[in-house]
Amino acid sequence: MQIALFITAIVVCVLATNPEDYTKANSIYEFTAKDIQGNDVSLEKYKGHPLIIVNVASNCGLTEKNYQQLNEIYDKYENKGLRILAFPCNQFLQQEPGTNEEIADFAKKHNVKFDMFAKIDVNGDNADPLYKYLKLKQPGTNPNDTSIEWNFAKFIIDKNGQVVERHVPKKDPVDLIPSLEKYL
Template sequence: MIFLALYDWPSSGAEEGPKGDVMLNCLCRSIKSTVLLSSVTGGLRSRTMCAQVADWKAAKSIYEFSVVDIDGNEVSLEKYRGYVCIIVNEPGDESQIKVFAASYKVEFDMFSKIDVNGDGAHPLWKWMKDQPKGHGTLGNAIKWNFTKFLINREGAVVKRFSPMEDPVVIEKDLPSYL
């Protein structure tokens, strides 16, 4: 499943953000306002996700892509404009992820299965891996579940984190983009 965590530091002085904070506490304890987007990648191979970008290399931001949510509805990533996002691939199928999310009482956006590697990879993932800050340490392929991409408010990849990256490291990087 791909988790897209959206961060929007409260500019109005509000202390509470959208529901979904519980799931991200292990990642970012100090960040308020989160929404989590996801898409299943069972063994890094998955079913469907939709993009309107025929030539993904021409895209300038994640906002040019569309995805299919866990219930089969097409969603434009334009919906998340202005948020700092973390996009993460995660294993499991839709029903497993729904049960997992329900056990944490989170209400974040979740998305259907996709390919993250190879010719059949979703255009969003091809685009993120191709960005200057989206390259992996040992090549661009997604090596395992929980590879994370930090996306700034303009929809650009600003950092890629390995599956083994400590959440504390990610937490330290977030404030400079909020």
């Protein structure tokens, strides 16, 4: 009996942290992600905040400009509720090869104040369920291929946890400001 209750408790915890079927999720608040230190973070923490969710890399040609502009946007709009969630990914020419600790050190050197998460996959069978959900809700320019194109693809999430926009990696973060201001 105790074993059955224990197993039931584990199943409930797993289902509570990430929907078993991401296609049935109602918002990003149903997901949990590991932060850069390896702690579980319920995305419900961000309820009521507009978000930018972005896949990042330390060794990409887009890195310097994106980190600098994401910092600028965060500094400008944090007091209005904006949160930025950065997910390192090594799927694009292995441009994020470091450990989570090395990535955290890189972010610190770039004065990152927004939230950094553990390295994940954003494409393929091992893609993080959150990214599967993001791509389902905003498939991109080719609805038949919802793949993340490269480092620094950006999703805008409204205060209700709904994925409202997707932007290509080459779009500069500062060019998101007119869109962001609609959701602040």
